[in-house]
Structure formats: structure tokens, C-alpha cells
Amino acid sequence: MIAILIAVLAASADDVSRAEMTETIEHLARLDRISGSEGEREANAYLKRKLTEYGVPFDAYEELVVESLSSQGAVALTNRLLLQRQQELLKFERDVLG
Numbered sequence: 001m002i003a004i005l006i007a008v009l010a011a012s013a014d015d016v017s018r019a020e021m022t023e024t025i026e027h028l029a030r031l032d033r034i035s036g037s038e039g040e041r042e043a044n045a046y047l048k049r050k051l052t053e054y055g056v057p058f059d060a061y062e063e064l065v066v067e068s069l070s071s072q073g074a075v076a077l078t079n080r081l082l083l084q085r086q087q088e089l090l091k092f093e094r095d096v097l098g
Helices: 002-010 018-030 038-054 060-097
Strands: none
């Protein structure tokens, strides 16, 4: 999703006004884009539509790459949060048990 948004923002200033880019970002910000949700599907469809309007080339392969990278990022973040929580619990255990 991030790569798509970057493509929208990178479109030529002659092709896309600042107001249009702002509206695109604000629209996406209002959506609940949790992975696999209806909001994520709506955001993807909206961005595809906008990319077509802006004349930014984008195909199904690029969509798969973006989705894959997004999924990998989500897994990495989840792993990091779990590791951080585990470290906090170990510290708490050491503090309580002496």
C-alpha cells in the first residue's frame, strides 16, 4: 500500500494537484485498512482508480509485490512487538522474584 501511495505522490505536479493528493490521503486515512478487511479492499480499489486517473502505470504484478511487502512488514512488526513484550515480562519477573 505504501508503494502505491508513493506512486500517487510521485505523479507529475502538472497531472495531479496538491488538493487532489491531499484528498486522496485524507480519504485513505478515514478507512480502517487492517489486513484482509473490507477497508483494505476499498483502499486498494480506490488507489487503483486514482493511479489510473493520474496516468501512473500499475499492474497486477506490482500489486502482488506491494501486498507481499506489506505482509512481510506486518509480520516483522508483530515479531518486534512480541519480542519487546517478552523482554518486558522477563524484566518484570526478575524485579518481582528478586
